Amino acid sequence: MPVISKLEKPQHLYRISEIIIQSDDWKKSLDEIMQIIRSILIFDNLAVYLLKEDHNLDVFYARAMGRGKRAEADSAWGEILANQVIEESNTILQKPEISPQTDRLDQPFLLGIPLRINRRSLGALILVRFGGPPFRLGNIKLAEFIAQQISLLIERQNLQMEYQIILDRNKQIQLQEDFISTISHELRNPLGFIKGYTTTLLRTDINWDIKTQHDFLEIIDRETDQLQGLIDNLLDSSRLQTGMMEMRFQNLPLDELIKNVIIHCQQHRPDLVTRLTYPDDLISINADKYRLSQVFENILTNAIKYAPGSDICITITQDETNTNVTIQDFGPGIPERYLPYIFDRFFRNPEQSPNIHGSGLGLFICEQIINAHHGSIVAKSEEGKGTTFIISIPAAFSLHQ
């Protein structure tokens, strides 16, 4: 038998197996496999049916090779047989009624083979020969081998797709988990200090001197503020996320607002050095005083935290369209790879987060507030040289609101 003798040359089968293993594009791989099996197995039509989640069949791949090309959609593609093959989970041979008068296209010999991984049904492979020759045992074995290889190809593609979905979902979950662990750490620390120092003061077996008592109370006060700030940030962030933040716009002299923010920051950091420059004829802008102060305070606090000891330069400029504020520090800077993410909710520089407190909410809130002013906020940074934040608020918005 010619087919058997061809089978004795296993390099075809090696090649098929190689294609399957190296495949990164199932369609291209199937095309290559078709080329190979055509030389070792005669068929006119070939179709791969896949079982979908709703138990319907879908054509995954179909090729007409010989006589089948003439008839296109009219010829047999074995769809009914495919259903039967999947149901019985067995290879099925179907022979036509032979009558010499009818067209060969009306006399299809069908071979249906289930596609399976373990016992799980993936679909069916259908081979069609119009008018014969009938499929022999050697042909069937070879076709079954090919069906196994195609099953592997399909399964791998399915797994790859599912893997990608899980990967994406995991990334999302990871971000949320990081946030929860950061937040619980950030909430717990002040709480732990408040509890710890309060109970220290309450110890009945010890008389703390006035100075020590005062120190402890100051710590408790500071940690309460810390907690308050964090809770405010959390609430703001969820309000901004859902668009529930109410803005109260009013005409504001920006220089005064920023001076107040600096004074407030210096209460905690008396050694903070800032240089503020602005034009004499600075025009007031229309803004929410509380929210805008929050933005500047956040950026200044970040500079104090991440660029300790650095001077901070704040420059206000105005042109016809915008009021711009640049806030520059001369600290270690933000690595370029993290720069695109710093305004993302929950994002924190992973190299700094173990050492410096933060929730990953501050800059997200800043951007949202500036957006509500129809403005923009961008950050530029150079490692080793420092970071600059540039905030622009459009004048048109300032004038007409």
Next chain:
Amino acid sequence: MTSILVADDEPLYQHLLSVNLEKEGYQVITVGNGEEAVEMVSSRRPDMVILDILMPKLDGLSACERIREFSNIPIIMLTARGEEQDRVKGLNLGADDYVVKPFSATELIARVRAVLRRAETTDLISQNRYLVHSNLKIDLARAEVWKDNKQIYLSATEYRLLIQFAHHIGQVLTAEDLLSAVWGPQYRDDKEILWVSIARLRQKLEDNPHSPIHIVTRTGLGYLMPPLEKETP
């Protein structure tokens, strides 16, 4: 004076613990990471160590495990509320007790006293940071191995395998014992992975891997690190 080592990366926690413990008459040493904590246990020999879990360089649980390799010093872990698995892990790694943050000052003091009291009734604190076997020296605090004063780099598995032998010098250890201890009980029948690992360990440790002096085979029984022959006077 009883001295207590406090390891926490939060300066405020270090301060909080110090003021309370010092008022009790303890001498307090503070460090900010697990690596320093292990080093200090070895060099300053305090009477107790309090370890926070979340710390840079070496976390509290790993530090606890490392300290237990060479010392029976009383250990209290500071854990966060809700992190039950941390508490269980800590106790399994050899911690004597734990205090949950946020804690009250009086609870902390009570726990410290209780653990110290229990420790008093048992043995004295003993510690043995270095294990020496002829030209081989193991630093348990740093998990480092030295041969003829040159450092040898072992994988985590190889190191764990080696300290099994070093902790039981002169004792024949069966393949099952070693597999269970180093890889876990589910590997107890996988003798081949043990053979490969011992062969690799010998390549790194022995002058002549075919005639080993550190890890010796007792055919049919197991392996041992033989006791060093005392020099005859």
